[in-house]
Amino acid sequence: MNIDLTGKTVLVTGSTLGIGYAIAKGLAEAGAEVIVNGRKQEAVDAAVARLKQDVPGATLRGVATDVGTAAGCEALVKAVPQVDILINNVGIYGPQDFFETPDDVWQRFFDVNVMSGVRLSRAYADDMAKRGWGRIVFISSESALNIPADMIHYGFTKTSNLSISRGLAKRMAGTGVTVNAVLPGPTLSEGVADMLQKEVEKTGKSLEEAGAAFVMEHRPSSIIQRAATIDEVANMVVYVSSKQASATTGAALRVDGGVVDTIA
Template sequence: MKIELKGRKAIVTGSTAGIGFAIAQGLARAGASVVINGRGEQRVAAALVELRTQLPEAEFAGVAADLSTAEGSALLAARINDADILVNNLGTAYVNGFFDQKDEEWLDLFQLNVMSGVRAARHYAPGMVNRGWGRVVFISSESAVNIPKEMIDYGMTKTAQLSVSRGLAELVGGTGVTVNAVLPGPTRSEILGNWMVATAAEQGITQDEAEQNFLKTMRPTTLINRFTTTEEVANMVVYICSEQASGTSGAALRVDGGVVRSIF
Protein backbone atom coordinates (compact mmCIF):
# COMPACT_ATOMS: atom_id res chain seq x y z
CA MET A 1 0.00 0.00 0.00
CA LYS A 2 1.35 3.39 -1.02
CA ILE A 3 -0.18 6.27 0.87
CA GLU A 4 -0.16 9.50 -1.12
CA LEU A 5 -1.24 12.77 0.50
CA LYS A 6 0.27 15.20 -1.96
CA GLY A 7 -1.83 18.34 -2.22
CA ARG A 8 -3.33 17.90 1.26
CA LYS A 9 -2.70 20.36 4.10
CA ALA A 10 -2.45 18.89 7.59
CA ILE A 11 -2.44 20.50 11.02
CA VAL A 12 -1.00 18.51 13.93
CA THR A 13 -1.49 20.14 17.32
CA GLY A 14 1.06 19.64 20.08
CA SER A 15 3.64 18.47 17.56
CA THR A 16 7.02 19.84 18.61
CA ALA A 17 7.99 16.47 20.14
CA GLY A 18 6.78 12.96 20.89
CA ILE A 19 3.80 11.40 19.13
CA GLY A 20 2.78 14.66 17.48
CA PHE A 21 6.24 15.17 15.99
CA ALA A 22 6.24 11.60 14.62
CA ILE A 23 2.78 12.17 13.09
CA ALA A 24 4.02 15.36 11.42
CA GLN A 25 6.96 13.41 9.99
CA GLY A 26 4.73 10.61 8.73
CA LEU A 27 2.22 12.89 7.05
CA ALA A 28 5.02 14.88 5.40
CA ARG A 29 6.64 11.70 4.11
CA ALA A 30 3.30 10.83 2.51
CA GLY A 31 3.36 14.18 0.70
CA ALA A 32 1.16 16.42 2.84
CA SER A 33 2.16 19.95 3.73
CA VAL A 34 2.19 20.05 7.51
CA VAL A 35 1.56 22.77 10.05
CA ILE A 36 3.06 22.02 13.45
CA ASN A 37 2.04 23.64 16.69
CA GLY A 38 3.48 24.20 20.12
CA ARG A 39 3.02 26.64 22.95
CA GLY A 40 6.34 28.48 22.62
CA GLU A 41 8.16 30.09 19.70
CA GLN A 42 11.49 28.43 20.54
CA ARG A 43 10.07 24.90 20.60
CA VAL A 44 8.24 25.45 17.33
CA ALA A 45 11.32 26.93 15.65
CA ALA A 46 13.55 24.07 16.84
CA ALA A 47 11.06 21.45 15.64
CA LEU A 48 10.83 23.13 12.22
CA VAL A 49 14.61 23.10 11.86
CA GLU A 50 14.72 19.39 12.67
CA LEU A 51 11.84 18.51 10.34
CA ARG A 52 13.24 20.53 7.45
CA THR A 53 16.66 18.93 7.94
CA GLN A 54 15.19 15.43 7.93
CA LEU A 55 12.73 16.05 5.09
CA PRO A 56 14.12 18.87 2.92
CA GLU A 57 11.61 18.26 0.13
CA ALA A 58 8.60 18.54 2.43
CA GLU A 59 6.62 21.69 3.19
CA PHE A 60 6.29 22.74 6.83
CA ALA A 61 4.94 25.73 8.69
CA GLY A 62 4.63 26.41 12.40
CA VAL A 63 2.27 28.28 14.69
CA ALA A 64 3.13 29.00 18.30
CA ALA A 65 -0.15 29.19 20.22
CA ASP A 66 -1.52 27.94 23.51
CA LEU A 67 -4.53 25.96 22.31
CA SER A 68 -5.76 25.36 25.84
CA THR A 69 -7.19 28.87 25.60
CA ALA A 70 -9.84 30.30 23.31
CA GLU A 71 -7.38 33.08 22.39
CA GLY A 72 -4.68 30.62 21.35
CA SER A 73 -7.15 28.59 19.32
CA ALA A 74 -8.34 31.76 17.58
CA LEU A 75 -4.72 32.62 16.76
CA LEU A 76 -4.19 29.25 15.07
CA ALA A 77 -7.43 29.67 13.10
CA ALA A 78 -6.40 33.16 11.99
CA ARG A 79 -2.93 32.04 10.88
CA ILE A 80 -4.11 28.83 9.18
CA ASN A 81 -7.58 29.37 7.78
CA ASP A 82 -8.30 25.87 6.48
CA ALA A 83 -6.94 22.34 6.37
CA ASP A 84 -7.74 18.96 4.83
CA ILE A 85 -6.40 16.99 7.79
CA LEU A 86 -6.65 17.87 11.47
CA VAL A 87 -4.88 15.75 14.06
CA ASN A 88 -5.85 16.80 17.58
CA ASN A 89 -2.79 15.46 19.37
CA LEU A 90 -2.29 18.15 22.01
CA GLY A 91 -2.54 16.81 25.54
CA THR A 92 -0.72 16.02 28.73
CA ALA A 93 -1.06 14.02 31.94
CA TYR A 94 -0.02 14.38 35.57
CA VAL A 95 0.21 11.78 38.29
CA ASN A 96 -1.96 13.07 41.10
CA GLY A 97 -4.18 12.21 44.02
CA PHE A 98 -7.92 12.39 43.38
CA PHE A 99 -8.79 13.51 46.90
CA ASP A 100 -6.24 16.32 46.88
CA GLN A 101 -6.95 17.83 43.47
CA LYS A 102 -8.53 21.24 43.11
CA ASP A 103 -11.32 22.10 40.70
CA GLU A 104 -8.94 24.33 38.74
CA GLU A 105 -6.66 21.39 37.96
CA TRP A 106 -9.56 19.40 36.50
CA LEU A 107 -10.75 22.36 34.45
CA ASP A 108 -7.27 23.25 33.18
CA LEU A 109 -6.66 19.68 31.97
CA PHE A 110 -10.07 19.58 30.28
CA GLN A 111 -9.31 22.82 28.45
CA LEU A 112 -5.99 21.43 27.22
CA ASN A 113 -6.90 17.84 26.38
CA VAL A 114 -10.49 18.26 25.20
CA MET A 115 -11.44 21.82 24.36
CA SER A 116 -8.35 22.41 22.22
CA GLY A 117 -9.62 19.69 19.87
CA VAL A 118 -13.23 20.81 20.09
CA ARG A 119 -12.29 24.35 19.04
CA ALA A 120 -10.03 23.18 16.22
CA ALA A 121 -12.62 20.76 14.84
CA ARG A 122 -15.33 23.40 15.09
CA HIS A 123 -13.23 25.71 12.93
CA TYR A 124 -11.74 23.33 10.35
CA ALA A 125 -14.37 20.59 9.85
CA PRO A 126 -16.99 22.79 8.12
CA GLY A 127 -14.51 23.64 5.37
CA MET A 128 -13.75 19.96 4.89
CA VAL A 129 -17.48 19.28 4.55
CA ASN A 130 -17.85 22.03 1.98
CA ARG A 131 -14.97 20.61 -0.08
CA GLY A 132 -16.26 17.04 0.23
CA TRP A 133 -13.10 15.56 1.75
CA GLY A 134 -11.39 15.69 5.11
CA ARG A 135 -9.86 13.78 7.98
CA VAL A 136 -10.18 14.61 11.68
CA VAL A 137 -8.28 12.47 14.17
CA PHE A 138 -8.34 12.70 17.96
CA ILE A 139 -5.37 11.18 19.80
CA SER A 140 -7.03 9.60 22.82
CA SER A 141 -5.48 6.84 24.95
CA GLU A 142 -6.07 3.36 26.28
CA SER A 143 -6.59 5.26 29.53
CA ALA A 144 -9.95 6.26 28.08
CA VAL A 145 -10.98 2.63 28.59
CA ASN A 146 -8.71 1.62 31.48
CA ILE A 147 -9.09 4.65 33.75
CA PRO A 148 -5.85 4.95 35.78
CA LYS A 149 -6.49 5.51 39.48
CA GLU A 150 -3.44 7.76 39.68
CA MET A 151 -4.71 9.96 36.80
CA ILE A 152 -8.50 9.87 36.95
CA ASP A 153 -8.73 13.36 35.45
CA TYR A 154 -6.61 12.29 32.49
CA GLY A 155 -8.73 9.20 31.88
CA MET A 156 -11.85 11.36 31.96
CA THR A 157 -10.47 13.71 29.28
CA LYS A 158 -9.51 10.80 27.04
CA THR A 159 -12.97 9.26 27.35
CA ALA A 160 -14.44 12.66 26.52
CA GLN A 161 -12.39 12.74 23.33
CA LEU A 162 -13.98 9.47 22.24
CA SER A 163 -17.42 10.98 22.74
CA VAL A 164 -16.53 14.08 20.73
CA SER A 165 -14.95 11.99 17.98
CA ARG A 166 -17.92 9.66 17.58
CA GLY A 167 -20.47 12.47 17.78
CA LEU A 168 -18.65 14.55 15.18
CA ALA A 169 -18.39 11.52 12.90
CA GLU A 170 -22.16 11.18 13.12
CA LEU A 171 -22.62 14.88 12.41
CA VAL A 172 -20.52 14.88 9.22
CA GLY A 173 -21.61 11.45 8.01
CA GLY A 174 -21.97 11.10 4.23
CA THR A 175 -19.94 14.22 3.43
CA GLY A 176 -16.60 12.63 2.53
CA VAL A 177 -15.14 13.67 5.89
CA THR A 178 -14.14 10.96 8.35
CA VAL A 179 -13.57 11.39 12.07
CA ASN A 180 -11.74 8.81 14.15
CA ALA A 181 -9.86 8.42 17.42
CA VAL A 182 -6.55 6.64 17.96
CA LEU A 183 -5.78 5.09 21.35
CA PRO A 184 -2.05 4.68 22.06
CA GLY A 185 -0.89 2.59 24.98
CA PRO A 186 2.33 3.12 26.95
CA THR A 187 4.57 4.86 24.43
CA ARG A 188 8.17 6.08 24.47
CA SER A 189 6.98 9.62 23.94
CA GLU A 190 8.30 12.80 25.50
CA ILE A 191 6.08 12.74 28.60
CA LEU A 192 6.15 9.05 29.51
CA GLY A 193 9.67 8.59 28.17
CA ASN A 194 11.01 11.37 30.39
CA TRP A 195 9.20 9.87 33.37
CA MET A 196 10.88 6.53 32.71
CA VAL A 197 14.29 8.19 32.33
CA ALA A 198 13.82 9.94 35.69
CA THR A 199 12.60 6.73 37.31
CA ALA A 200 15.57 4.79 35.96
CA ALA A 201 18.03 7.39 37.27
CA GLU A 202 16.33 7.42 40.68
CA GLN A 203 16.41 3.63 40.99
CA GLY A 204 19.81 3.08 39.38
CA ILE A 205 18.44 0.93 36.56
CA THR A 206 18.20 1.26 32.78
CA GLN A 207 15.30 2.87 30.97
CA ASP A 208 14.36 -0.52 29.51
CA GLU A 209 14.23 -1.96 33.02
CA ALA A 210 12.12 0.95 34.24
CA GLU A 211 9.69 0.43 31.37
CA GLN A 212 9.46 -3.30 32.08
CA ASN A 213 8.74 -2.58 35.75
CA PHE A 214 6.03 -0.11 34.72
CA LEU A 215 4.40 -2.65 32.43
CA LYS A 216 4.49 -5.41 35.04
CA THR A 217 2.94 -3.27 37.75
CA MET A 218 0.73 -0.84 35.81
CA ARG A 219 -0.08 -2.50 32.47
CA PRO A 220 0.40 -6.28 32.98
CA THR A 221 -2.04 -7.10 30.16
CA THR A 222 0.37 -5.89 27.48
CA LEU A 223 0.79 -8.40 24.67
CA ILE A 224 3.93 -6.95 23.10
CA ASN A 225 5.75 -6.62 26.45
CA ARG A 226 7.33 -3.29 25.58
CA PHE A 227 6.42 0.34 25.07
CA THR A 228 5.23 1.23 21.59
CA THR A 229 7.24 3.76 19.61
CA THR A 230 5.96 7.12 18.49
CA GLU A 231 6.44 5.96 14.90
CA GLU A 232 4.10 3.00 15.47
CA VAL A 233 1.37 5.34 16.67
CA ALA A 234 2.06 7.71 13.77
CA ASN A 235 1.71 4.86 11.27
CA MET A 236 -1.90 4.31 12.35
CA VAL A 237 -2.63 8.03 12.13
CA VAL A 238 -1.12 8.38 8.66
CA TYR A 239 -3.21 5.44 7.45
CA ILE A 240 -6.45 6.79 8.89
CA CYS A 241 -5.72 10.13 7.18
CA SER A 242 -5.26 8.44 3.81
CA GLU A 243 -7.55 7.91 0.82
CA GLN A 244 -7.36 4.19 1.56
CA ALA A 245 -9.09 4.67 4.92
CA SER A 246 -12.22 6.24 3.42
CA GLY A 247 -14.40 3.39 4.76
CA THR A 248 -13.45 3.99 8.39
CA SER A 249 -15.21 6.67 10.43
CA GLY A 250 -16.49 6.93 13.97
CA ALA A 251 -13.94 4.34 15.08
CA ALA A 252 -11.65 4.09 18.11
CA LEU A 253 -8.48 2.45 16.81
CA ARG A 254 -6.05 1.04 19.34
CA VAL A 255 -2.25 1.10 19.16
CA ASP A 256 -1.98 -0.09 22.74
CA GLY A 257 0.08 -3.24 22.42
CA GLY A 258 -2.94 -5.28 23.47
CA VAL A 259 -3.21 -3.65 26.91
CA VAL A 260 -7.00 -3.36 26.67
CA ARG A 261 -8.40 -6.85 27.17
CA SER A 262 -11.29 -6.58 24.77
CA ILE A 263 -12.08 -7.84 21.27
CA PHE A 264 -13.96 -4.60 20.56
Protein backbone atom coordinates in the same frame (compact mmCIF):
# COMPACT_ATOMS: atom_id res chain seq x y z
CA MET B 1 0.25 0.36 0.26
CA ASN B 2 1.50 3.73 -0.93
CA ILE B 3 0.07 6.53 1.19
CA ASP B 4 0.37 9.75 -0.80
CA LEU B 5 -0.90 12.95 0.81
CA THR B 6 0.64 15.31 -1.72
CA GLY B 7 -1.48 18.44 -1.97
CA LYS B 8 -3.05 17.98 1.46
CA THR B 9 -2.50 20.41 4.33
CA VAL B 10 -2.25 18.97 7.83
CA LEU B 11 -2.37 20.64 11.23
CA VAL B 12 -0.97 18.66 14.16
CA THR B 13 -1.50 20.31 17.53
CA GLY B 14 1.14 19.79 20.20
CA SER B 15 3.63 18.54 17.64
CA THR B 16 6.98 19.83 18.87
CA LEU B 17 7.87 16.60 20.69
CA GLY B 18 6.79 13.04 21.32
CA ILE B 19 3.87 11.40 19.56
CA GLY B 20 2.85 14.70 17.99
CA TYR B 21 6.26 15.17 16.41
CA ALA B 22 6.26 11.59 15.11
CA ILE B 23 2.83 12.15 13.57
CA ALA B 24 4.01 15.35 11.90
CA LYS B 25 7.06 13.51 10.57
CA GLY B 26 5.01 10.61 9.23
CA LEU B 27 2.56 12.90 7.46
CA ALA B 28 5.39 14.97 5.99
CA GLU B 29 6.99 11.77 4.69
CA ALA B 30 3.66 11.00 2.99
CA GLY B 31 3.93 14.30 1.10
CA ALA B 32 1.56 16.51 3.08
CA GLU B 33 2.22 20.12 3.94
CA VAL B 34 2.48 20.05 7.73
CA ILE B 35 1.75 22.83 10.20
CA VAL B 36 3.60 22.30 13.47
CA ASN B 37 2.02 23.74 16.60
CA GLY B 38 3.19 24.33 20.14
CA ARG B 39 2.86 26.95 22.85
CA LYS B 40 6.36 28.40 22.61
CA GLN B 41 7.88 29.92 19.48
CA GLU B 42 11.35 28.54 20.20
CA ALA B 43 10.00 25.00 20.55
CA VAL B 44 8.04 25.33 17.29
CA ASP B 45 11.08 26.70 15.46
CA ALA B 46 13.24 23.87 16.78
CA ALA B 47 10.71 21.23 15.73
CA VAL B 48 10.41 22.69 12.22
CA ALA B 49 14.21 22.75 11.89
CA ARG B 50 14.41 19.13 13.07
CA LEU B 51 11.70 18.06 10.63
CA LYS B 52 13.56 19.71 7.76
CA GLN B 53 16.52 17.49 8.61
CA ASP B 54 14.42 14.36 9.10
CA VAL B 55 12.30 14.87 5.97
CA PRO B 56 14.36 16.75 3.36
CA GLY B 57 12.18 18.69 0.95
CA ALA B 58 9.14 18.67 3.21
CA THR B 59 6.76 21.63 3.11
CA LEU B 60 6.47 22.89 6.68
CA ARG B 61 5.09 25.77 8.69
CA GLY B 62 5.09 26.55 12.38
CA VAL B 63 2.47 28.40 14.41
CA ALA B 64 3.00 29.06 18.12
CA THR B 65 -0.29 29.33 20.01
CA ASP B 66 -1.76 27.86 23.19
CA VAL B 67 -4.72 25.88 21.87
CA GLY B 68 -5.76 25.20 25.45
CA THR B 69 -7.47 28.61 25.32
CA ALA B 70 -10.23 29.97 23.10
CA ALA B 71 -8.01 32.89 22.11
CA GLY B 72 -5.18 30.55 21.15
CA CYS B 73 -7.46 28.45 18.95
CA GLU B 74 -8.81 31.60 17.32
CA ALA B 75 -5.27 32.80 16.60
CA LEU B 76 -4.34 29.46 15.07
CA VAL B 77 -7.38 29.42 12.80
CA LYS B 78 -6.62 32.97 11.73
CA ALA B 79 -3.05 31.96 10.85
CA VAL B 80 -4.19 28.73 9.17
CA PRO B 81 -7.72 29.27 7.83
CA GLN B 82 -8.05 25.96 5.96
CA VAL B 83 -6.73 22.42 6.44
CA ASP B 84 -7.52 19.05 4.89
CA ILE B 85 -6.43 16.99 7.88
CA LEU B 86 -6.70 17.97 11.56
CA ILE B 87 -4.86 15.95 14.20
CA ASN B 88 -6.09 16.92 17.66
CA ASN B 89 -3.01 15.64 19.46
CA VAL B 90 -2.23 18.23 22.13
CA GLY B 91 -2.65 16.94 25.65
CA ILE B 92 -1.44 17.18 29.22
CA TYR B 93 -1.25 14.47 31.85
CA GLY B 94 0.02 13.88 35.35
CA PRO B 95 -0.94 11.82 38.40
CA GLN B 96 -2.87 13.47 41.20
CA ASP B 97 -5.16 11.92 43.77
CA PHE B 98 -8.87 12.53 43.20
CA PHE B 99 -9.32 14.13 46.62
CA GLU B 100 -6.38 16.47 46.03
CA THR B 101 -7.31 17.59 42.51
CA PRO B 102 -8.88 21.08 42.67
CA ASP B 103 -11.36 22.56 40.23
CA ASP B 104 -8.76 24.58 38.34
CA VAL B 105 -6.78 21.43 37.47
CA TRP B 106 -9.91 19.69 36.20
CA GLN B 107 -10.71 22.78 34.14
CA ARG B 108 -7.20 23.05 32.68
CA PHE B 109 -7.18 19.38 31.64
CA PHE B 110 -10.62 19.82 30.08
CA ASP B 111 -9.60 22.97 28.20
CA VAL B 112 -6.40 21.48 26.79
CA ASN B 113 -7.38 17.85 26.20
CA VAL B 114 -11.00 18.33 25.16
CA MET B 115 -11.93 21.87 24.19
CA SER B 116 -8.90 22.37 21.93
CA GLY B 117 -10.20 19.58 19.69
CA VAL B 118 -13.79 20.80 19.92
CA ARG B 119 -12.90 24.34 18.93
CA LEU B 120 -10.58 23.42 16.07
CA SER B 121 -12.89 20.74 14.69
CA ARG B 122 -15.74 23.24 14.76
CA ALA B 123 -13.57 25.73 12.91
CA TYR B 124 -12.35 23.38 10.16
CA ALA B 125 -14.89 20.59 9.64
CA ASP B 126 -17.56 22.55 7.78
CA ASP B 127 -15.09 23.76 5.18
CA MET B 128 -13.80 20.19 4.75
CA ALA B 129 -17.37 19.08 4.10
CA LYS B 130 -17.93 21.80 1.51
CA ARG B 131 -14.84 20.55 -0.34
CA GLY B 132 -16.02 16.95 -0.05
CA TRP B 133 -12.98 15.50 1.77
CA GLY B 134 -11.32 15.73 5.14
CA ARG B 135 -9.84 13.83 8.05
CA ILE B 136 -10.13 14.63 11.75
CA VAL B 137 -8.27 12.50 14.29
CA PHE B 138 -8.46 12.81 18.07
CA ILE B 139 -5.52 11.36 20.01
CA SER B 140 -7.17 9.70 22.98
CA SER B 141 -5.55 7.02 25.17
CA GLU B 142 -6.09 3.54 26.53
CA SER B 143 -6.75 5.49 29.73
CA ALA B 144 -10.08 6.44 28.16
CA LEU B 145 -11.19 2.84 28.74
CA ASN B 146 -8.82 1.81 31.51
CA ILE B 147 -9.28 4.82 33.80
CA PRO B 148 -6.18 5.28 36.01
CA ALA B 149 -7.06 5.55 39.69
CA ASP B 150 -4.30 8.13 40.12
CA MET B 151 -5.30 10.20 37.06
CA ILE B 152 -9.10 10.22 37.01
CA HIS B 153 -9.10 13.81 35.75
CA TYR B 154 -6.94 12.69 32.79
CA GLY B 155 -8.90 9.54 31.99
CA PHE B 156 -12.13 11.53 31.95
CA THR B 157 -10.79 13.84 29.23
CA LYS B 158 -9.66 10.93 27.08
CA THR B 159 -13.09 9.28 27.36
CA SER B 160 -14.53 12.61 26.27
CA ASN B 161 -12.38 12.44 23.12
CA LEU B 162 -14.11 9.17 22.21
CA SER B 163 -17.58 10.61 22.68
CA ILE B 164 -16.81 13.69 20.61
CA SER B 165 -15.12 11.81 17.78
CA ARG B 166 -17.94 9.27 17.50
CA GLY B 167 -20.64 11.93 17.61
CA LEU B 168 -18.87 14.21 15.16
CA ALA B 169 -18.38 11.30 12.77
CA LYS B 170 -22.16 10.86 12.74
CA ARG B 171 -22.65 14.59 12.28
CA MET B 172 -20.37 14.54 9.21
CA ALA B 173 -22.11 11.53 7.66
CA GLY B 174 -22.05 11.52 3.87
CA THR B 175 -19.73 14.51 3.54
CA GLY B 176 -16.47 12.72 2.75
CA VAL B 177 -15.06 13.82 6.12
CA THR B 178 -14.05 11.02 8.48
CA VAL B 179 -13.57 11.43 12.22
CA ASN B 180 -11.73 8.88 14.33
CA ALA B 181 -9.90 8.47 17.62
CA VAL B 182 -6.54 6.78 18.11
CA LEU B 183 -5.78 5.32 21.55
CA PRO B 184 -2.08 4.91 22.36
CA GLY B 185 -1.00 2.83 25.32
CA PRO B 186 2.32 3.16 27.16
CA THR B 187 4.64 4.82 24.65
CA LEU B 188 8.34 5.70 24.78
CA SER B 189 7.94 9.42 24.26
CA GLU B 190 10.42 11.95 25.60
CA GLY B 191 8.30 12.43 28.71
CA VAL B 192 8.26 8.72 29.51
CA ALA B 193 11.98 8.46 28.75
CA ASP B 194 12.68 11.24 31.26
CA MET B 195 10.55 9.45 33.85
CA LEU B 196 12.49 6.21 33.32
CA GLN B 197 15.95 7.79 33.30
CA LYS B 198 16.60 7.19 37.01
CA GLU B 199 15.77 3.51 36.55
CA VAL B 200 18.11 3.32 33.57
CA GLU B 201 20.94 4.89 35.57
CA LYS B 202 20.26 2.78 38.64
CA THR B 203 20.00 -0.63 36.96
CA GLY B 204 22.07 -0.24 33.81
CA LYS B 205 19.12 -1.38 31.74
CA SER B 206 18.50 0.09 28.32
CA LEU B 207 15.64 2.54 27.96
CA GLU B 208 13.64 -0.12 26.10
CA GLU B 209 14.23 -2.67 28.87
CA ALA B 210 13.23 -0.18 31.55
CA GLY B 211 10.13 0.68 29.52
CA ALA B 212 9.19 -2.98 29.24
CA ALA B 213 9.63 -3.47 32.99
CA PHE B 214 7.46 -0.42 33.67
CA VAL B 215 4.73 -1.72 31.36
CA MET B 216 4.68 -5.16 32.96
CA GLU B 217 4.48 -3.63 36.44
CA HIS B 218 1.80 -1.04 35.70
CA ARG B 219 0.02 -2.54 32.65
CA PRO B 220 0.48 -6.31 33.12
CA SER B 221 -2.30 -7.06 30.60
CA SER B 222 -0.02 -5.81 27.80
CA ILE B 223 0.22 -8.42 25.06
CA ILE B 224 3.35 -7.02 23.41
CA GLN B 225 4.91 -6.72 26.91
CA ARG B 226 6.76 -3.51 26.11
CA ALA B 227 6.13 0.15 25.46
CA ALA B 228 5.23 1.18 21.93
CA THR B 229 7.44 3.56 19.99
CA ILE B 230 6.17 6.96 18.95
CA ASP B 231 6.52 5.87 15.32
CA GLU B 232 4.23 2.89 15.90
CA VAL B 233 1.52 5.25 17.12
CA ALA B 234 2.18 7.67 14.26
CA ASN B 235 1.80 4.88 11.70
CA MET B 236 -1.84 4.37 12.72
CA VAL B 237 -2.51 8.10 12.54
CA VAL B 238 -0.94 8.39 9.08
CA TYR B 239 -3.08 5.52 7.82
CA VAL B 240 -6.36 6.84 9.22
CA SER B 241 -5.50 10.24 7.71
CA SER B 242 -5.05 8.71 4.27
CA LYS B 243 -7.28 8.36 1.24
CA GLN B 244 -7.14 4.60 1.74
CA ALA B 245 -8.96 4.88 5.09
CA SER B 246 -12.13 6.24 3.49
CA ALA B 247 -14.39 3.56 5.06
CA THR B 248 -13.03 4.04 8.58
CA THR B 249 -14.95 6.61 10.59
CA GLY B 250 -16.42 6.86 14.05
CA ALA B 251 -13.81 4.34 15.20
CA ALA B 252 -11.69 4.05 18.33
CA LEU B 253 -8.43 2.60 17.04
CA ARG B 254 -6.18 1.19 19.75
CA VAL B 255 -2.38 1.21 19.54
CA ASP B 256 -2.12 0.02 23.13
CA GLY B 257 -0.22 -3.24 22.70
CA GLY B 258 -3.29 -5.13 23.85
CA VAL B 259 -3.43 -3.49 27.29
CA VAL B 260 -7.21 -3.08 27.21
CA ASP B 261 -8.52 -6.61 27.74
CA THR B 262 -11.47 -6.69 25.38
CA ILE B 263 -12.35 -8.26 22.06
CA ALA B 264 -14.49 -5.30 21.00
